[in-house]
Amino acid sequence: MTASKHTGPTVPPHQAIRRLLPYYHPYRWQVAVGLSAVVLAALLASIVPSLLQRGVDAIRAGAARGDILQLGALMTATALVSGGLRFVMRLLLNGVSRHIETDLRHDLFARLVTLDAAWYARGRTGDVMARLTNDLSAVRMGAGPAVMYLVNTIAGALFAMIMMLRISPSLTAIALLPMLGLPVLMLRLGRRVHERFEIVQTQFGHLTTRAQENLAGVRVVRAYRQEDAETARFSALGEAYLTANMQLATLSGIMNPGFALLAGLGGAVTIGIGGRLLIDGDVTVGGYVAFGIYLTQLTWPLIALGWTTNLLQRAAASMIRILEILDAPPLAVIDAGTAALPDHVAENAPAGRAVEFRGVSFQYPAPRDHGTATELTEESATSAPRWVLRNISFHLPVGGTLAIVGATGSGKSALLDLIPRLFDPQEGQVLVDGIDVRTLPLATLRAEIGYVPQEALLFSESVGDNIGYGLDAPERTHLHAAAGIAQLRETVAALPDGLDTRLGERGINLSGGQKQRVALARALARHPRIVLLDDALSAVDTQTEAAILHELRTALRGRTAVITSHRASAVREADHILVLDHGRIVEQGTHDQLVALGGRFTQLLQRQQLLEAIEAA
Ligand SMILES: Nc1ncnc2c1ncn2[C@@H]1O[C@H](COP(=O)(O)OP(=O)(O)OP(=O)(O)O)[C@@H](O)[C@H]1O
Ligand SMILES: [Mg+2]
Known part of the structure; x- marks a missing residue:
């Protein structure tokens, strides 16, 4: 597996490049002026050798000194203006590429903050970081410098070729013959650069992910004395990144000299045959000199062509990775509701909202192929999706406190996640004040919830x-x-x-x-009108938890609360308690009812008391 299949569909390179076009739009005038400057500079640069040709031939013909000086001045002026134009083109086009990079980054980030929990369950922070940094700058290099050099190459080569044809068509044909190999080289190597660069970027993502996880979890690493092991693992990733980069460098290393070789071959042939033509008098000395200069003028753009292809292939590879984020579907949770919640008129009216579940069944979306974590892929290949919540129904009136207890993994957090629509259930309905949450705008719904x-x-x-x-x-x-x-x-x-x-x-x-x-x-x-506490006090001691929950009850005054806790004792004051087991409600009632029942809840309570006794001892 080469690319990391983050989520969105992988688009082909030409489409990826096309998706970049709208980003040029706000800067179209700078681009137009910049590219015109490129073409004009190339045109002027191609005039200089022909002025030289005229100079040389004029000197040989014994022209007046003043005429020669005039030609010299013209050459200098042309070169100066051409240089000035090149400055303008760099300023404008590189500037545009920086702007495009900034705009893309903005869009990426804006997208990232809207992607839902399921997407983040699959994504890796380091990989996302790599796309936000390395990939963006590869796209910038493609969007600005590469385009600039490409246009420069094409215009420069075109003008040089026209001038060469004017000097000697047969010589031009001979000089250009070896260059027919260029498109072959470009296509062959270009695709492989693209592939290898994709691997480099993926490896970089792994490296960043590892670094980020280790630094964030440095306490755990130390506590388990994994410093050396982690360093070794990090080095291994570093080695892999190095290998990928070396393979890319080898390709780039072949590409540029390859292009230069083809161009140089043309030069060698020309000198031999051109000399012959000169001796035979078919070409003037000035023409021969100018032809040589045009040939070098042609060589440089051709070398640049190798480099440009390289940059464009990298940009395409990176743009694909960026589009995987930009095109990531906002998955399960669709924000298309337009319904409204009833207003609360009176100041002293109950400030809460009713919450209701009707036959809710839910399973987490299966993690997709990740590319970055093999462990995860293997795991997801073997485990079939299973219900995390099954047929859950309850009605929590305005101002009520519902507690949910159950063993670890019984589905408590999952149940809470469904209320602010971090996920949507596959079956059944979640309602707030009698309105299906899917019909409400997300912003409206979430503004109600703490x-x-x-x-x-x-x-x-x-x-x-x-x-x-x-x-x-x-x-x-x-x-x-x-x-x-x-x-x-x-x-x-x-x-x-x-x-x-x-x-x-x-x-x-x-x-x-x-x-x-x-x-x-x-x-x-x-x-908030609805407060959701997901084991939010697990790290405080039992007494403080009880004190906070007690205080909360008075402070919330009529607001609705759903509380989950590991501690059965913490939910004593709740109006209603649900006991979950493997995603199903196995018992429900008030604290006293459940204790009297002597079932699952009592078991949980006893186990907790036992644990606390052990801790105290
Ligand atoms: N993002 C996820 N993707 C897939 N499965 C998940 C995800 N989060 C939790 N699960 C699984 O869903 C089940 C229910 O998890 P949940 O987090 O709701 O348990 P919980 O009752 O809150 O447990 P705890 O008391 O430990 O917080 C567990 O089996 C868990 O492995
Ligand atoms: Mg939980």
Whole structure:
């Protein structure tokens, strides 16, 4: 497997290049002026040798000194203007390629933030990073410099050839004969450059992924004393990247001299036969000299052609990788709803929303072929999709608190994921205030929900910024209030700059429980009508969890809450409890009812008490 099949369909190279065209559109005038400058510069450059030809022949014919000087001045002026035009072309076309790179990056990022959870379950951060950096710059090189040199090559070669034909058609034919091999070389090697460059970029993605995972998980690496093993694994990837690059370099190494050889062959033939023509008097001395210069003028663009092909092939390979992200379908979750939720009129009316599941069955979309992780591919090849949730129904009235308990892997997180539509169920319906969530605009739905995921994820900003994330200029009192409900007051007070204390990457300088409470405060600060807590307090001790949940109950005042917890004891105050087992509801009722039942819930409760006793001992 060469390319990493990220998600979107792989498009053929010519289509990938075509998809780049719209990006030129805003800069079409710069491109037009830039390319005109290229052509004009090539034209002027091709005039210089013919002026020289005239000069040489004039000197031999014994022309006046003034005429020769005039020719010299004309040559200098032409060369100067040509140089000036080349400066303009670089400025404009390279500038455009930088703009295109920026626009593409913007689109890529905008796409990345809309892709759903299923896509991220398959994607690798490092691989995405590689596409955002290396691949983008390969596309830039193709979009700007390569196009510029290509046009320069074609125009330069064309003009040089016309001038050569004017000097001697037969000599031109002879000089160009070896160059017939060019298209063959270009097509043969070009495709292989494309293939090998794709491998290089994929390898780079693996390398970045590894580095990123290891650095993020450096604590785990150290704790398991895997420094050497990880370094070795990293080196192996580095070696693979090196090998891929060397193979590419070999190709490029063949390509440029190959082109030069074909051009040089023409030169050698010309000197021999041209000399003959000169002696026979069919060509003037000036013509012979000029012909030689035209030939070198032709040689350089041809060498550049090898290089340009190389750049364009790389750009196409990278553009394909970029399109895999840009074309990634927004998968299961389609944001096409237009329904509206009922307004809450009275200030004191219950501030929550009802949540209902009707016969919901769900399975996670199967991870597709990854390219970057063989382990994952093998695993997905053997495991058939299975139901994570099966036939779940419940009705949670406005202001109610529903608790979901169950063993690890029983489907608690999956159930919560369906409410903000991180995924859609394959069967059944999820309703909010009686409206199918699929008929609501995603933004409307998600604005109602404060979701605290199982893994608290904080940004490397201040604590206050983390709590106020997504709010326009939140008041400090507002942030403090949210922090208060999340039992963060003391923690914040103890921080060096209070709410303004900057956090390390992913909040590394907070404890697990503190992080969870910041994440909880973040959800509460938005005053959501529906609060989802996914084992959001697993890292705090049992007493604090109970205290927070108790405080929360008063603070939420009529809002609706769905809470999952590992600890059966934590859900004592919930209005209704669902006990999940392998994705099915096996028991439900209030805490007291379930205890009286003496079934699954009681088992969970006893197991937890036992664990706590062991921990305490
Ligand atoms: N992104 C995913 N893709 C495929 N399967 C998944 C994914 N996430 C979870 N699963 C599987 O779905 C099942 C239910 O997982 P879920 O996360 O809902 O369990 P949970 O009850 O929240 O467990 P825990 O108490 O450990 O958080 C598990 O068997 C898990 O392996
Ligand atoms: Mg979970």
